Amino acid sequence: MFRLVEQEMAQLVEVLPQERYELVHLPGALRIGLRELDRQARERLDIARPVIVYCADELCDLSPRAAARLEQLGFRQVYDYVPGKADWLAAGLPREGELASIPLSGDVADRDVPVCTVDQSIDEALARLDETGRRVCVVTDAEQVVIGLLRHEDAAALTGGVVDDVLQPGPTTVRADQPLVPLLERMARSGTAVVPVTDPEGHLLGLLEREDIERVVARREAVAG
Known part of the structure; x- marks a missing residue:
């Protein structure tokens, strides 16, 4: 199709x-x-x-x-x-209509996300995070299905192993059509700093950081006000 x-x-x-x-x-x-x-x-x-x-x-x-x-x-x-x-x-695909200009999760998500696999060495994953200046690596399988998250501090605390030893499995994900304001509220209540954006089959589309959502929401509120 x-x-x-x-x-x-x-x-x-x-x-x-x-x-x-x-x-x-x-x-x-x-x-x-x-x-x-x-x-x-x-x-x-x-x-x-x-x-x-x-x-x-x-x-x-x-x-x-x-x-x-x-x-x-x-x-x-x-x-x-x-x-x-x-x-x-x-799935974050293009759209038309009256609401098409309202930014959703898929529009704000960073598509250039560090990705690692469960069998990758922690040292290699940590080097990738340091190279990109990112705090989180998204752990996926060969088909880019989200498996977990690897945080920089967890990787730095253990060297010599593999990503599977320290990953955070089963992270909460959101779809690309999620409105930003209620998502931001949920993330603030739960203390969540980052959340992967996936398609309905669980494939990684990007990564949302709460700080980025806050900036987008604040800009829109300033324009509206």
Whole structure:
């Protein structure tokens, strides 16, 4: 699906209500509701090109129903993006709409994050942290799925071992579509300084530091005030 979208081969159709489409939608997506499909499909869509329909998430039944109807109307290349808009936004992918300019976690997250593996030597990981001036290394597997965090102070306290000896397993993560203000409040209450941003499959997208969120929130409040 992503290849079809990136190469502009497919036509995107959101089948959610108009007001939800206007708030935020996938780039270039048309909005055609179920009740308008029979009347608008052939007018607004090219029957010779693939069509991808989506709704809110995998629990929403609007997109599978729309896909079924489009096939009955003669469209031969119809795809249902089952995880829907929630999956797209959670992966930090581009968006359009009234809320598209509001920064989310994925927009603020640092994508240039030091990464280490469980079998990597602590000395090597520590050298990488010192080289980049970072306090935390995100521990991932070969597929970039987040396993844990390695803090500089923990690595410095033990030399000669491997990352698995001192990593903090199972860190809290957030999706890329998380609003910043409530996230900042949660991090402040829990005393959390950093949190990895992951896609719905657990792959690392970036790292958020509470200080960075505070600066972004303060700037927006200053502009709004």
